[in-house]
Amino acid sequence: MMNQAERSRKRAVIVGMGFGGIRTARVLAGKGLDVVLVDRNNYHLFQPLLYQVATAGLEQESIAYPVRAMARSWPGVRFQLAEVQGVDFAARTLRTDAGPIAYDYLVVGAGSVTNFFGLDSVERHAFDLKELVDAEALRNHILTAFEKAVNEPDPARKRALMSFVVVGGGPTGVEFSGALIELVRYVLAKDYPELSTDAARVVLIEATDRLLAAMPEKLRRYTLEKLRGMGVEVLLNARVTDAGPERVVLHDGAIIPAHTLFWSAGVKAAPLAGALGVTPVAGGRIAVQPDLTLPDHPEVYVIGDMACIEQDGAVLPMTAPVAMQTGIYAGEAILAAIAGRTVPPFRYRDKGSMATIGKNAAVASAFGFDFRGYAAWLVWLLLHLYYLIGFRNRIVVMLNWIWYYWFHERQVRLITSRETPSPSA
Amino acid sequence: MMNQAERSRKRAVIVGMGFGGIRTARVLAGKGLDVVLVDRNNYHLFQPLLYQVATAGLEQESIAYPVRAMARSWPGVRFQLAEVQGVDFAARTLRTDAGPIAYDYLVVGAGSVTNFFGLDSVERHAFDLKELVDAEALRNHILTAFEKAVNEPDPARKRALMSFVVVGGGPTGVEFSGALIELVRYVLAKDYPELSTDAARVVLIEATDRLLAAMPEKLRRYTLEKLRGMGVEVLLNARVTDAGPERVVLHDGAIIPAHTLFWSAGVKAAPLAGALGVTPVAGGRIAVQPDLTLPDHPEVYVIGDMACIEQDGAVLPMTAPVAMQTGIYAGEAILAAIAGRTVPPFRYRDKGSMATIGKNAAVASAFGFDFRGYAAWLVWLLLHLYYLIGFRNRIVVMLNWIWYYWFHERQVRLITSRETPSPSA
Numbered sequence: 069m070m071n072q073a074e075r076s077r078k079r080a081v082i083v084g085m086g087f088g089g090i091r092t093a094r095v096l097a098g099k100g101l102d103v104v105l106v107d108r109n110n111y112h113l114f115q116p117l118l119y120q121v122a123t124a125g126l127e128q129e130s131i132a133y134p135v136r137a138m139a140r141s142w143p144g145v146r147f148q149l150a151e152v153q154g155v156d157f158a159a160r161t162l163r164t165d166a167g168p169i170a171y172d173y174l175v176v177g178a179g180s181v182t183n184f185f186g187l188d189s190v191e192r193h194a195f196d197l198k199e200l201v202d203a204e205a206l207r208n209h210i211l212t213a214f215e216k217a218v219n220e221p222d223p224a225r226k227r228a229l230m231s232f233v234v235v236g237g238g239p240t241g242v243e244f245s246g247a248l249i250e251l252v253r254y255v256l257a258k259d260y261p262e263l264s265t266d267a268a269r270v271v272l273i274e275a276t277d278r279l280l281a282a283m284p285e286k287l288r289r290y291t292l293e294k295l296r297g298m299g300v301e302v303l304l305n306a307r308v309t310d311a312g313p314e315r316v317v318l319h320d321g322a323i324i325p326a327h328t329l330f331w332s333a334g335v336k337a338a339p340l341a342g343a344l345g346v347t348p349v350a351g352g353r354i355a356v357q358p359d360l361t362l363p364d365h366p367e368v369y370v371i372g373d374m375a376c377i378e379q380d381g382a383v384l385p386m387t388a389p390v391a392m393q394t395g396i397y398a399g400e401a402i403l404a405a406i407a408g409r410t411v412p413p414f415r416y417r418d419k420g421s422m423a424t425i426g427k428n429a430a431v432a433s434a435f436g437f438d439f440r441g442y443a444a445w446l447v448w449l450l451l452h453l454y455y456l457i458g459f460r461n462r463i464v465v466m467l468n469w470i471w472y473y474w475f476h477e478r479q480v481r482l483i484t485s486r487e488t489p490s491p492s493a
Numbered sequence: 494m495m496n497q498a499e500r501s502r503k504r505a506v507i508v509g510m511g512f513g514g515i516r517t518a519r520v521l522a523g524k525g526l527d528v529v530l531v532d533r534n535n536y537h538l539f540q541p542l543l544y545q546v547a548t549a550g551l552e553q554e555s556i557a558y559p560v561r562a563m564a565r566s567w568p569g570v571r572f573q574l575a576e577v578q579g580v581d582f583a584a585r586t587l588r589t590d591a592g593p594i595a596y597d598y599l600v601v602g603a604g605s606v607t608n609f610f611g612l613d614s615v616e617r618h619a620f621d622l623k624e625l626v627d628a629e630a631l632r633n634h635i636l637t638a639f640e641k642a643v644n645e646p647d648p649a650r651k652r653a654l655m656s657f658v659v660v661g662g663g664p665t666g667v668e669f670s671g672a673l674i675e676l677v678r679y680v681l682a683k684d685y686p687e688l689s690t691d692a693a694r695v696v697l698i699e700a701t702d703r704l705l706a707a708m709p710e711k712l713r714r715y716t717l718e719k720l721r722g723m724g725v726e727v728l729l730n731a732r733v734t735d736a737g738p739e740r741v742v743l744h745d746g747a748i749i750p751a752h753t754l755f756w757s758a759g760v761k762a763a764p765l766a767g768a769l770g771v772t773p774v775a776g777g778r779i780a781v782q783p784d785l786t787l788p789d790h791p792e793v794y795v796i797g798d799m800a801c802i803e804q805d806g807a808v809l810p811m812t813a814p815v816a817m818q819t820g821i822y823a824g825e826a827i828l829a830a831i832a833g834r835t836v837p838p839f840r841y842r843d844k845g846s847m848a849t850i851g852k853n854a855a856v857a858s859a860f861g862f863d864f865r866g867y868a869a870w871l872v873w874l875l876l877h878l879y880y881l882i883g884f885r886n887r888i889v890v891m892l893n894w895i896w897y898y899w900f901h902e903r904q905v906r907l908i909t910s911r912e913t914p915s916p917s918a
Contacts, residue, residue, distance in 0.1 A: 110636065110908045127889075129552040129905045136684040137904065146687065149640040149908075166644050200909060211535065215574040219591050259561040262571065460896050460904050464552075464889060471885055479562065479885050480554045483535045483574075484625060 077102045077144075080402055081162055081169055083152050083340070084177035085112045085135050087388045088372035088395030090457070092175050095399025097142030101406075104169055106162065108151040110135055113200060114456050116388060117465070119240060121203035123247040124211070124255070124481040125472060128200050130464040133457040152178070154343040157365055173367050173402045176344065177395060180373035180386055183334035183351070190235075193311040194331035197240065204484060206330070210248070211483050213327050218262055225314075228325035230268035233316045235308050236333035237274030238281070239423040242291060244330060245272045245300045246426040253299065254476040271301045271324055273308060275333065280431065282385070282421050287431040290440045294425045308333075335386055337374045344368075349376050351386070358413030359401055360394055366405070369398040377414065384416050388455075393417065424448045427473065502527045502569075505827055506587055506594055508577050508765070509602035510537045510560050512813045513797035513820030515882070517600050520824025522567030526831075529594060531587065533576040535560055538625060539881050541813060542890070544665060546628035548672040549636070549680070549906040550897060553625050555889040558882040577603070579768040582790055598792050598827045601769065602820060605798035605811055608759035608776065615660075618736040619756035622665065629909060631755070635673070636908050638752050643687055650739075653750035655693035658741045660733050661758035662699030663706070664848040667716060669755060670697045670725045671851040678724065679901040696726045696749055698733055700758065705856065707810070707846050712856040715865045719850045733758075760811055762799045769793075774801050776811070783838030784826055785819055791830070794823040802839065809841050813880075818842065849873045852898065 078101050082089045085107040096103045111132040120126045139145045150164035155174065162169040182198055184191040195206045210232070217229040230252075234245045249270045257265040272279075272295065279291050279302070295302055303318075308329075310317035316324045337352035346362060349355050353376035354362070360375060362368045372391035377384045384390050397414045404411045420434025422444065430445035432438070439447060449469065453462050471477055503526050507514045510532040521528045536557040545551045564570045575589035580599065587594040607623055609616040620631045635657070642654040655677075659670045674695045682690040697704075697720065704716050704727070720727055728743075733754075735742035741749045762777035771787060774780050778801035779787070785800060787793045797816035802809045809815050822839045829836045845859025847869065855870035857863070864872060874894065878887050896902055 108911060110640065110906075127552045127554040128909070129554075129907060132907050134684070134904070134906050137902075137906075140683050140686070148643075200907075215535065218573075258565050259559070261565070458904060460892070460902075463892060467885070467888060467892075477562075477885075479559070479883065481535075481559050481562075482554060482557050482625075484553070486533065 078172040078406055079104065079170065080173040080175065081106060081171040082175045082177070083107075083162065084179055084338075084372070085109070086115075086177055086179045086372060086391060088177035088391035088398075089175065090135075090138065091392050091395035092177070092369075092371065092399040092402075093139070093142060093145055095396055096402060097145050099144070099403055101144055101402075103142070103145040104171075105135055105139060105145060105147045106150050106152060106164065106169065107135060107147075108149070109200075110147070110149050112138070112457055114461075115198070116452065117456075118197040118200070118203045119244040119247055121200070121480075122197060122206040122210070122244065123251045124207055124478040125247065125251075126465060126468050127480055128204055130461050130468070131456070132200060133461060138457070152340055152343075155345070155368070157345060157368070160367070171367075173369070173405070175369045175371060175395075175398045175402075176340065176374060177371040177391065178338040178340040178374055179391075180335040180351075181338055182331060183336040184331065185334060187309070187311075190308060190311045190329070190331060193313055194235070194329040196331050197244070207480070208483050208485050209328060210251075211481055214256055214260055214263065215483070216327075218260065224325065226263075227267050227269070228314055229327050230263070230265065231324065231326035232268075232270050232328045232330065233308070233324055233326045234270065234272045234330045234332065236331065237272060237276070237279040237302075237304075238332060239421070240332040241272055241274070241330075242279055242295065242423050242425060244332065245270050245295060246298060246424070246429075249299050250426050251478060255478050255481065259481070269301060269326070270299070271303060271326070273303045273306045273318070275305070275307045277304050279304075280421075280423055283423075283431060283433050284438055287433060287438055287440055291423070291425055291431055294429050298426055335373065341370075341374050344370070350383075351376070353386075359411060360398055360414050361401075369401065371395050371398050377416070379416055387421070389419060389421075390416055422448050422451070503597040503831055504529065504595065505598040505600065506531060506596035507600045507602070508532075508587070509604055509763075509797070510534070511540075511602055511604045511797055511816060513602040513816035513823075514600065515560075515563065516817050516820035517602070517794075517796065517824040517827075518564070518567060518570055520821055521827060522570050524569070524828055526569055526827075528567070528570040529596075530560055530564060530570060530572045531575050531577060531589065531594065532560060532572075533574070534625075535572070535574050537563070537882055540623070541877065542881075543622040543625075543628045544669040544672055546625070546905075547622060547631040547635070547669065548676045549632055549903040550672065550676075551890060551893050552905055553629055555886050555893070556881070557625060558886060563882070577765055577768075580770070580793070582770060582793070585792070596792075598794070598830070600794045600796060600820075600823045600827075601765065601799060602796040602816065603763040603765040603799055604816075605760040605776075606763055607756060608761040609756065610759060612734070612736075615733060615736045615754070615756060618738055619660070619754040621756050622669070632905070633908050633910050634753060635676075636906055639681055639685055639688065640908070641752075643685065649750065651688075652692050652694070653739055654752050655688070655690065656749065656751035657693075657695050657753045657755065658733070658749055658751045659695065659697045659755045659757070661756065662697060662701070662704035662727075662729075663757060664846070665757035666697060666699070666755075667704055667720065667848050667850060669757065670695050670720060671723060671849065671854075674724050675851050676903060680903050680906065684906070694726060694751070695724070696728060696751070698728045698731045698743070700730070700732045702729050704729075705846075705848055708848075708856060708858055709863055712858060712863055712865055716848070716850060716856055719854050723851055760798065766795075766799050769795070775808075776801070778811075784836060785823055785839050786826075794826065796820050796823050802841070804841055812846070814844060815841055847873050847876070
């Protein structure tokens with residue numbers, strides 16, 4: 069039941085509890101607005117660490133945090149578990165599977181999904197990492213492959229079971245490759261004395277001539293050399309064109325026998341972008357006004373991966389820092405609009421980027437400085453702990469990292485599903 | 494490849510990596526035997542804490558430990574992930590879905606499954622707690638019920654969504670009821686300000702006139718009073734006869750509107766018992782010789798919940814302590830048989846039993862002493878940490894308990910599956 073005062077309060081509805089959405093919520097909390105958070109999951113997911121769940125390094129629960137646990141300390145904010153179906157702009161109403169939700173201001177940050185660029189066979193057979201279940205399914209699949217290899221009499225199939233193809237030389241592909249080869253060399257080699265784990269392969273395939281394209285050349289070269297030194301086979305200027313359950317086919321017809329294909333070669337805006345009544349641009353994203361609103365709808369903001377924002381002649385990347393900054397901006401813009409103030413156009417401040425390659429090895433480029441090796445790795449650890457939501461989560465994650473650092477032990481190597489794990493598609 | 498020396502080594506095959514099987518393995522490790530551990534899961538599961546996973550208190554990974562992580566420090570021991578299909582006693586061969594495994598000695602400890610006593614509708618609609626996936630599914634179901642209650646306009650259905658029927662007044666039923674009412678009162682009440690969680694019901698149904706039948710009367714009374722004081726509705730001398738997705742029917746025709754039914758009113762030996770060529774006795778268990786072997790098969794041991802062992806005129810209960818002691822005995826009996834020694838008949842030493850009811854409240858009966866309240870609760874905590882496998886697991890579990898104790902916070906309240914969770918059946 070709402071009383072008269074509450075009815076007259078402006079209502080902001082935020083769709084998507086990713087890096088952007090939770091920051092918009094934090095800005096709007098306790099400012100006299102009625103704020104409704106909508107997500108189809110009841111938790112915020114720290115996606116950058118999904119690859120560590122997939123490689124048995126972290127519990128899946130440690131990188132997720134219940135939205136209600138945040139919302140209950142935010143005055144005026146409540147949560148609605150729902151799948152969004154569309155928006156009725158004229159009626160200012162969000163359509164969801166839990167019923168319609170009226171809004172005065174709408175912030176849409178539903179994130180992105182994997183882009184397979186129309187490669188159907190790849191989509192059918194490849195794993196990706198966008199959701200918590202993806203990470204658990206991939207971990208189950210990797211460990212099950214080793215269990216199958218134990219019983220496989222044919223040497224070629226045995227090796228294919230221990231071969232992993234990673235597509236995409238961006239941060240996710242680099243981090244996953246490094247974590248996977250370390251899992252095999254440091255942990256599984258001890259778990260499976262009956263296997264020659266030296267024969268295991270991790271093949272990283274990148275379509276261009278460089279890994280971590282956003283990084284300075286020195287760091288790109290370090291990454292390539294480091295990964296190769298760890299035993300990852302890096303193929304540059306190579307593309308995957310076809311895939312089956314036991315093989316991956318490259319553009320030149322070469323076949324890699326491998327039972328696991330991981331795809332991190334592209335993302336596109338979540339399908340909800342198509343329901344916003346605006347023709348999407350490249351990657352399914354929505355071209356927004358300088359203040360992140362929809363053309364003709366100054367009360368609707370698009371943030372994070374869904375927003376296509378041009379700045380200095382280039383389109384901003386689909387990354388967590390962009391999502392966070394657009395999320396904060398949208399919250400402040402709504403407060404300004406209510407107060408009758410105007411806001412300057414959104415401007416992204418690039419604080420740099422980083423990627424971890426393996427133990428004691430990372431690259432970071434920030435504020436004009438380039439770090440690599442141990443220093444960059446330490447900065448990576450601390451920043452990820454800082455941005456992880458929930459103090460207890462931070463402790464559990466830190467505990468796992470310390471364990472791994474000291475004992476070379478990753479304990480979450482559990483196969484939690486006996487069904488044949490089904491890939492992303 | 495085995496050399497001549499290895500071929501001539503005796504091989505012991507242990508089926509089931511529960512409380513019994515891992516102890517048999519530990520006894521046989523490094524004693525010159527070839528030991529093969531067989532389980533359909535790649536981990537040992539600490540079942541007594543499943544109810545804490547189901548009530549959002551623990552990560553599922555923290556109560557499971559990879560078998561290979563144990564086996565790699567045990568000389569002569571290896572692991573085979575496989576589902577056992579049967580035993581060929583004449584050929585001394587175990588039949589599995591990963592192929593046949595020959596044995597000289599066989600130890601069978603496949604545990605138990607839930608016994609619904611032929612109540613089909615209950616089996617279809619009830620949740621139980623035997624496996625890791627059960628606990629996650631039940632947690633998802635409980636939290637989803639509260640999310641649905643938020644949107645439910647009908648007050649009766651809203652209350653039924655927040656009503657939980659627990660069947661069976663043994664340790665599992667008591668512990669789950671207590672943990673569930675605390676989850677609702679301490680945690681969900683804060684998470685769902687839009688719900689009157691005071692209207693939530695936890696109904697514990699027991700067919701006899703007592704809870705925790707194995708306990709002395711004073712502790713039974715304490716348990717009953719404590720649970721009722723916490724808000725659990727305890728119905729004694731009551732039986733569930735029918736169930737649907739939104740209601741539970743009692744023996745007298747009374748109907749409890751509830752969307753969640755949890756069954757802990759009985760167990761029976763795992764189906765594998767039926768494949769051992771011996772007619773099972775009550776509860777599907779196998780009547781064994783005084784040395785735990787099968788009649789006519791002195792090389793085959795049955796341990797844990799599957800073994801029906803009479804002692805002092807009563808049958809031993811299906812509990813973790815019995816499983817542990819039978820597991821150790823089987824290992825020592827095999828070593829004795831190889832050395833040509835005989836062993837005295839198995840004899841169970843009852844060290845007592847315990848159950849936790851809630852924060853600062855437990856009952857324990859051991860060595861002729863009865864404890865209750867804070868002291869029993871502390872003993873319960875320490876013993877469970879002690880028996881949990883894996884140092885890191887112990888730290889994570891302890892961390893969760895401290896968190897809950899200090900902050901009344903259970904952080905794993907994640908809905909990790911968007912599908913309608915399907916109950917046990």
